[in-house]
Amino acid sequence: VADPTRSLEYILAGLSRGGQPGLSDQIRAEIEALPVEPARRRGSAAENQETRRQASVADDVVQSVVRKEIELRQALIEMAPDLGIREVDVIDDADGRTEDSLLDSKRIDALWEFLDRWKGQIGPILQEPILK
Amino acid sequence: MKASPKLEAAIAAATKDLTLAVANIGSEAGKAYEAWILFSIVKALRARGLEVTARDHSDEATHEFRIKGGPGKIPNINAKGPQPCHFRVRRPGSPRAMELHVSIEHVGQSGQVHEVDISLVPHVVASFIRQRPNGGEYSGPRFACLELKNYANILDKNIARAFLGILLELHDGSFHMGNGDVWKAARDDVSYSLVTSAKVADPSVDLLSHYRMSTFAEVTPGASSLNLSLFLDRFSDWVETVTS
Numbered sequence: 001v002a003d004p005t006r007s008l009e010y011i012l013a014g015l016s017r018g019g020q021p022g023l024s025d026q027i028r029a030e031i032e033a034l035p036v037e038p039a040r041r042r043g044s045a046a047e048n049q050e051t052r053r054q055a056s057v058a059d060d061v062v063q064s065v066v067r068k069e070i071e072l073r074q075a076l077i078e079m080a081p082d083l084g085i086r087e088v089d090v091i092d093d094a095d096g097r098t099e100d101s102l103l104d105s106k107r108i109d110a111l112w113e114f115l116d117r118w119k120g121q122i123g124p125i126l127q128e129p130i131l132k
Numbered sequence: 133m134k135a136s137p138k139l140e141a142a143i144a145a146a147t148k149d150l151t152l153a154v155a156n157i158g159s160e161a162g163k164a165y166e167a168w169i170l171f172s173i174v175k176a177l178r179a180r181g182l183e184v185t186a187r188d189h190s191d192e193a194t195h196e197f198r199i200k201g202g203p204g205k206i207p208n209i210n211a212k213g214p215q216p217c218h219f220r221v222r223r224p225g226s227p228r229a230m231e232l233h234v235s236i237e238h239v240g241q242s243g244q245v246h247e248v249d250i251s252l253v254p255h256v257v258a259s260f261i262r263q264r265p266n267g268g269e270y271s272g273p274r275f276a277c278l279e280l281k282n283y284a285n286i287l288d289k290n291i292a293r294a295f296l297g298i299l300l301e302l303h304d305g306s307f308h309m310g311n312g313d314v315w316k317a318a319r320d321d322v323s324y325s326l327v328t329s330a331k332v333a334d335p336s337v338d339l340l341s342h343y344r345m346s347t348f349a350e351v352t353p354g355a356s357s358l359n360l361s362l363f364l365d366r367f368s369d370w371v372e373t374v375t376s
């Protein structure tokens with residue numbers, strides 16, 4: 001089991017604080033499934049290498065999940081008119097309030113915008129040179 | 133390393149808007165996958181000539197389809213406020229109507245309730261439950277139970293184990309008819325399928341297949357439509373059989 005590095009803890013905590021514990025749970029599961037790499041380097045170089053490896057996993061999970069969500073919503077928007085459906089709302093269990101509108105194209109725009117911002121945050125970690 | 137609490141704050145800021153726009157993305161509560169599978173089924177059944185209509189909780193035709201964010205009961209027919217919807221499925225000319233429901237709780241043999249992501253149940257039983265003062269969990273024969281998992285990579289074997297437990301609990305649902313007869317379903321009356329966007333390892337497939345439960349992996353809009361077509365063909369065959 002790979003130990004999440006400090007950087008990954010920051011990424012996971014950031015997702016949770018931003019309100020996406022589901023994504024952080026999936027990333028944590030993927031990191032725990034990573035094979036342990038033999039320590040060829042010591043100290044900060046090894047830590048840096050491990051951080052990049054785990055950040056890459058985090059990036060893969062987030063991009064995969066968000067792109068799949070975009071595909072699903074686009075497919076729903078294309079399919080709904082043929083089925084005579086104008087709105088698909090997810091409602092709150094307790095009070096029936098609308099939590100999500102699956103046919104709202106603005107939410108797809110928001111997903112793309114999120115991906116752009118995410119790349120801006122994770123990019124510097126992925127590109128950081130490995131310390132020798 | 134330069135990583136610091138600043139990174140945490142930056143990621144939190146990046147995801148904050150996402151949460152407002154798309155609640156629960158990446159969690160089991162994400163509903164887009166359930167809705168997409170449901171609509172794909174409806175489209176496939178209509179292509180085969182079955183009558184499939186969206187219905188609100190009063191069982192009236194609707195163009196605004198609502199899905200509950202979490203598992204819930206079948207609501208009372210006169211319940212106030214927004215309530216979850218379902219699809220009614222019928223072969224033309226046949227009196228034997230069915231209903232497709234999303235995320236309703238089913239009562240198992242133990243008395244415990246279990247969420248079924250998509251279930252196909254007799255219209256007559258669902259109607260009976262809708263007439264109760266507070267509606268209720270579904271209790272009665274069922275014809276299909278779909279477990280849907282929208283995961284990123286490979287599905288854990290514990291998912292298959294949990295689904296097997298649901299089969300054990302739900303496989304012989306019965307319904308007490310008004311005339312004193314009991315309508316009891318047999319195992320062969322019910323189709324159980326695990327449908328997922330993820331890959332599924334052979335041990336999970338073998339485990340489920342031993343109990344005649346089907347597994348459909350990598351069913352997504354973007355991937356090869358072959359997996360989706362295979363699932364829809366099998367499911368539509370089954371619905372045609374049980375509605376005839």
